[in-house]
Amino acid sequence: MTATTPDQSAAPATSALRCEGLSKSFGDLQAVKNVSFHIERGETYGLLGPNGAGKTTTISMVCGVLARDEGEVLVDGQSMSSGSVDVKSLIGYVPQDLAIYPDLTASENMRFFARLYGLSRNDANSRIDEVLDTIGLSDRAGDLVKTYSGGMKRRLNIGLGMLHRPKLLILDEPTVGVDPQSRNAILENVDQLSGEGMAVLYTTHYMEEAERLCDRVGIIDEGELKAEGTRRELVSLVGEHDRIQIEGAGDLEAGVAAVRDLPAVREASVAGQVISLIVNEARNTLPELLSTITGTGVQVRSIDVAEPDLEAVFLHLTGKALRD
Amino acid sequence: MKPLTIAAYNLKRLFRDRSNIFFVIILPLVLIMLLGSVFGGTFTPEVAVYDASEDERSRRVVDALEQVSDVDIRLTDSEDDVVDAVSGGRAQAGLVIPADFSAQIDQGSAVTVRYFGRLDTLAPQLQSAVNAVIARESAVIRAARFANSETGVSLDQATSQAQSALDELPAMTVALSIVGDDLVPDAEGFDSSAASQLLLFVFLTSLTGSVALIETRNLGLSRRMLSTPTSARTVLLGEALGRYAIGLMQGLIIMGGSALLFGVGWGSPGAATLIMVLFALVGAGAGMLVGSLLANEQQALAIGLLLGLGGAALGGSMVPLEIFPDTLRTIAHIMPHAWGNDAFATLLQDGGGIADIGTELGILAAYAAGLLLISSYIFRRQITSG
Numbered sequence A: 001m002t003a004t005t006p007d008q009s010a011a012p013a014t015s016a017l018r019c020e021g022l023s024k025s026f027g028d029l030q031a032v033k034n035v036s037f038h039i040e041r042g043e044t045y046g047l048l049g050p051n052g053a054g055k056t057t058t059i060s061m062v063c064g065v066l067a068r069d070e071g072e073v074l075v076d077g078q079s080m081s082s083g084s085v086d087v088k089s090l091i092g093y094v095p096q097d098l099a100i101y102p103d104l105t106a107s108e109n110m111r112f113f114a115r116l117y118g119l120s121r122n123d124a125n126s127r128i129d130e131v132l133d134t135i136g137l138s139d140r141a142g143d144l145v146k147t148y149s150g151g152m153k154r155r156l157n158i159g160l161g162m163l164h165r166p167k168l169l170i171l172d173e174p175t176v177g178v179d180p181q182s183r184n185a186i187l188e189n190v191d192q193l194s195g196e197g198m199a200v201l202y203t204t205h206y207m208e209e210a211e212r213l214c215d216r217v218g219i220i221d222e223g224e225l226k227a228e229g230t231r232r233e234l235v236s237l238v239g240e241h242d243r244i245q246i247e248g249a250g251d252l253e254a255g256v257a258a259v260r261d262l263p264a265v266r267e268a269s270v271a272g273q274v275i276s277l278i279v280n281e282a283r284n285t286l287p288e289l290l291s292t293i294t295g296t297g298v299q300v301r302s303i304d305v306a307e308p309d310l311e312a313v314f315l316h317l318t319g320k321a322l323r324d
Numbered sequence B: 001m002k003p004l005t006i007a008a009y010n011l012k013r014l015f016r017d018r019s020n021i022f023f024v025i026i027l028p029l030v031l032i033m034l035l036g037s038v039f040g041g042t043f044t045p046e047v048a049v050y051d052a053s054e055d056e057r058s059r060r061v062v063d064a065l066e067q068v069s070d071v072d073i074r075l076t077d078s079e080d081d082v083v084d085a086v087s088g089g090r091a092q093a094g095l096v097i098p099a100d101f102s103a104q105i106d107q108g109s110a111v112t113v114r115y116f117g118r119l120d121t122l123a124p125q126l127q128s129a130v131n132a133v134i135a136r137e138s139a140v141i142r143a144a145r146f147a148n149s150e151t152g153v154s155l156d157q158a159t160s161q162a163q164s165a166l167d168e169l170p171a172m173t174v175a176l177s178i179v180g181d182d183l184v185p186d187a188e189g190f191d192s193s194a195a196s197q198l199l200l201f202v203f204l205t206s207l208t209g210s211v212a213l214i215e216t217r218n219l220g221l222s223r224r225m226l227s228t229p230t231s232a233r234t235v236l237l238g239e240a241l242g243r244y245a246i247g248l249m250q251g252l253i254i255m256g257g258s259a260l261l262f263g264v265g266w267g268s269p270g271a272a273t274l275i276m277v278l279f280a281l282v283g284a285g286a287g288m289l290v291g292s293l294l295a296n297e298q299q300a301l302a303i304g305l306l307l308g309l310g311g312a313a314l315g316g317s318m319v320p321l322e323i324f325p326d327t328l329r330t331i332a333h334i335m336p337h338a339w340g341n342d343a344f345a346t347l348l349q350d351g352g353g354i355a356d357i358g359t360e361l362g363i364l365a366a367y368a369a370g371l372l373l374i375s376s377y378i379f380r381r382q383i384t385s386g
């Protein structure tokens, strides 16, 4: 692999991944329609979409394990296709369905794939220890995989994809069917890796995972990339209003009465010690709101601003809920 | 060497299941016993002989037959007795020396000795014994004629002329008759029959590579392998190599074991091994084709059996190619078995070596390469088309 200096250079840096116009049909079903996106180094990109949206199909084309009908995939500037061999050493693919030998141990599974990724024996040994440690399987490394719990198998499934320090790690719903503890461990792993400069392509239908993990998110449904951007950018598409909850002491009714007439406030109400407001663009109106309320003598104890989430974005874009 | 890595892990997984060790080792041992008892044999077959001519020459034939090692000769009083003994199982084969045996030799015409076989594998041994006697008798006759007609010729010259006269020997044929329903005459010889069995078995074993390929694919591991810098051809070759190694190992156990324990002959060892090595590779290639075409292991097993047994039958590994009608024999060479059997026939009947079976080896190698190439193409298409 050639080492290139990251972004600061004047020359336009090659993206870790660049997809242009990807399309794939299975018979009459158009599973992926003209999907384009790119991922920069150190960036974590999430593909968020419901079952059957085309996430796995897209990812499979990116990895060169599925032949595409149309479009182009460049990994670190190099063309990837189902016939490619060398460029595949740049990616680590973690398939949605477990792809590990149940009748081998974790170490053996790792040694096998380390060879396929072309690691030398020494390199493999040290990497296997590191990765086992990362995925928390060091003490079970010598046990047959079929004796593992589901979460342990998932973690091994992920570990196999990062053995060779890929430039682009591709994870297809790695946390499905995993308990919260293992899920946290997995998400931390991914976070850590992207912190080390690895680009990550991550698919999920869990909104929270996409929000927590990803720098940018692409929303995919029925094979189409409906929108993409940072969480903020996506949310701004909704143009929906924010909810502000202010916990306070004093004459809350008076406080509400004072802010009700501000142009940005759509709704205002009091319940117990909490004032609830629905406003346009909380970020801009919040200072004015607060000074108006404290002006009436109300003491503000805490403020909670809830922006619309990706769930709302999905609803806005597709007219349906992300999860039924 | 990624194919070797893939093959090694394939074997590692296979042997992790202890019962597979049993099958891989025990199965060939069973086959050794079978080959040994049928084709090597520690029992002495009995040959019923009716000498209708009862003269000096025919008696010399009987003497010569008795010299044939590992055969007991029992004289009977009529041709019917011979047939009864063979069909009743008391004798494994029978010979009838015709009443005009001597007259035929004197006339220099073809001599017919009738053979009845239960153990068809005895025919060549008996044939060569009879041949030897006739050759000797004829040589003497010729020499005597020369001495009579051309008096004054020295004894040395007479002998050398007699020697050259050996070339003009009357042709000897052993006419084959079938006694009973299940008696298949076989002029090919017992070692080639063992060779046919070996081909059948090794091919069948190598075919099981299809199951390995399907298993890997269904576990999602083929796809995962293709996401690493590993080509479809490498993956396929690796999976093929694993099971191929087992077919090969079993073949060697069988060849070595049956030769050592039962004296089954395999001709030139190097050449025989080479036939098996290439032939097993053809089997592995066929296994990869089956494995890349079919979706599940049960289907593959069914097709594998069909191909393994049907192919063996058509390719002359059950009934020798020699007794196939001409057209069928030509068709039979669609199957690699036919080429393998031809090659072994050259080794065992003509005492040939590697140089004499170049064509057959080349064709087997081409089969193997072709099958592996086609199947890796289909395999990649299958995986990458969804």
Ligand SMILES: Nc1ncnc2c1ncn2[C@@H]1O[C@H](COP(=O)(O)OP(=O)(O)OP(=O)(O)O)[C@@H](O)[C@H]1O
Residues within 6 Å of the ligand: A026, A029, A031, A049, A050, A051, A052, A053, A054, A055, A056, A057, A058, A096, A173, A205, B385, B386
């Ligand atoms: N090999 C295939 N043959 C036929 N149709 C397929 C195949 N693979 C996927 N599809 C179809 O393509 C569409 C997209 O499937 P895909 O697996 O990409 O969805 P996904 O977003 O990964 O869903 P999930 O969240 O359930 O994993 C679905 O309608 C699916 O049925």
Ligand SMILES: [Mg+2]
Residues within 6 Å of the ligand: A055, A056, A057, A096, A172, A173
């Ligand atoms: Mg999927």
